[in-house]
Amino acid sequence: MQTPWHSVVIGDSPPSKLLGPISLTDIVKYQGASGDFHPAHHDHDHARAFGFKGAFALGMMVAGRLSFLATDWLGIENLYQIKCRFLAVIWAGDTLKCSVVATNKYEKDGAKFIDVGLSAATLSGDIVTRGTATFRLRE
Numbered sequence: 749m750q751t752p753w754h755s756v757v758i759g760d761s762p763p764s765k766l767l768g769p770i771s772l773t774d775i776v777k778y779q780g781a782s783g784d785f786h787p788a789h790h791d792h793d794h795a796r797a798f799g800f801k802g803a804f805a806l807g808m809m810v811a812g813r814l815s816f817l818a819t820d821w822l823g824i825e826n827l828y829q830i831k832c833r834f835l836a837v838i839w840a841g842d843t844l845k846c847s848v849v850a851t852n853k854y855e856k857d858g859a860k861f862i863d864v865g866l867s868a869a870t871l872s873g874d875i876v877t878r879g880t881a882t883f884r885l886r887e
Contacts, residue, residue, distance in 0.1 A: 751821060751822055751823070751885070752885065752886065752887060753853075753860040753862065753885035753886065753887055754887055756822075756850050756853060756862050756885075757850065757853075758850050758851065758852065758853060759849065759850060760849070760850045761821075761847065761848055761849040761850065762817060762820065762821040762848060764845050764846060764847040765813070765817055765845075765846050766843055766844065766845055766846070767810065767813050767843065767844045767846055767868070768841075768842055768843035768844055769841055769842065769843045770805055770809075770838065770839075770840055770841065770842050770843070770844070771840060771841075772790060772803060772840045774805075774809075775789050775790060775803060775804075775805050775806070775809070775840060776789075776790050778805070778806060778808075778809040778812075779806065782806065782808060782809075784806060788800065788803065788804065789803055789804060789805070789806060790803055791803060800837070801839065802839065802840060803839075803840050804837045804838055804839050804840065805838040805839070805840070805842075807832070807834035807838065807876075807877060809838075810832075810834075810838060810844060810846070810868045810876065810877045811830075811832040811834075811877060811879065813844075813846050813868070814832065814846050814848065814866040814867075814868060814877065814879060815827075815830055815866075815881070817846050817847075817848050817866075818830075818848045818864055818866060818881050818883075821848060822862060822864070822883040822885065823883070823885075826883040826884055826885050826886075827881065827882075827883055828861070828881075828882040828883055828884045829881065829882045830866075830879065830880070830881040830882075831879050831880050831881075832866065832877055832878070832879035833877070833878050833879060834876070834877055835875055835876055835877060835878060836874060836875070836876040837876075838876050838877075842870055842876075843870070843871050844868045844869060844870060844871075844876065845868070845869050845870075845871065846866075846867075846868045847866075847867050847868075847869075848864050848865070848866055848881075849864060849865050850862055850863070850864055851863050851864060851865045851880075859884050860884065860885050860886070860887065861882055861883065861884055861885070862882070862883045862885055863880060863881070863882050863883075864880065864881050864882075864883070865878075865879075865880060866878065866879035866880065866881060867879075
């Protein structure tokens with residue numbers, strides 16, 4: 749069920765969701781779906797040879813989780829634009845808290861829009877992914 753525009757207040761958010769602990773299997777499954785089979789994402793030795801502490805997740809895996817959280821709340825059919833920035837490496841074993849919050853509400857050319865902030869952070873509070881999404885909603 750989509751949320752109507754008039755009921756959203758700046759600061760509103762759906763409940764945060766945890767992602768993880770992210771396993772190597774989770775990473776490999778996402779790689780299969782994305783078609784990106786770079787060994788740094790599934791082979792610890794290969795990742796270490798390039799200076800990483802081990803295999804790491806693709807940022808788009810987390811961006812996908814954030815987009816699901818936002819579209820489950822405001823409706824995928826209403827998604828107008830989404831942008832994400834990857835700020836830190838996401839390691840196998842990490843657990844992330846994914847959050848969405850309404851940051852702006854406005855009308856433009858007769859259409860009603862809601863902007864939301866997206867963030868994923870480790871349980872220690874380090875932000876690994878940050879983004880924004882805009883939804884065009886009906887009354």
